[in-house]
Amino acid sequence: MSAITEIYKERSKCLLGTDALSDVKFVVRASIDGETSSAGKKVIPAHRFLLAIASPVFFAMFCGSLAAETSKTFISPTATTKGC
Numbered sequence: 904m905s906a907i908t909e910i911y912k913e914r915s916k917c918l919l920g921t922d923a924l925s926d927v928k929f930v931v932r933a934s935i936d937g938e939t940s941s942a943g944k945k946v947i948p949a950h951r952f953l954l955a956i957a958s959p960v961f962f963a964m965f966c967g968s969l970a971a972e973t974s975k976t977f978i979s980p981t982a983t984t985k986g987c
Contacts, residue, residue, distance in 0.1 A: 915953060922948045927975050931982040945984045 918924060925948035933943030954961035964970065 918950055918953065925949060926951050927954070927977065929982070930976060930978045931984055932980075933984055947984070 927949045929947045929949060930944055931947065933945045951961075951965045955965050956962070
């Protein structure tokens with residue numbers, strides 16, 4: 904890899920899981936010791952750019968025909984923090 908690619912990779916890793924430059928948020932149920940709680944919620948900051956380049960679904964949400972309707976906060980009734 905080129906030196907520039909390494910710099911981009913390093914800087915992108917620094918953004919993961921932080922509010923720095925975050926422009927979207929996911930609200931999911933908190934998972935404690937593998938058990939999900941309907942009462943506990945966790946807000947996970949994210950970055951549209953990183954999501955869009957990693958997933959065609961997110962690319963369509965942010966850049967395609969759905970872009971005008973897309974919110975900055977996504978609430979998922981089924982997702983949990985278990986995989987985080």
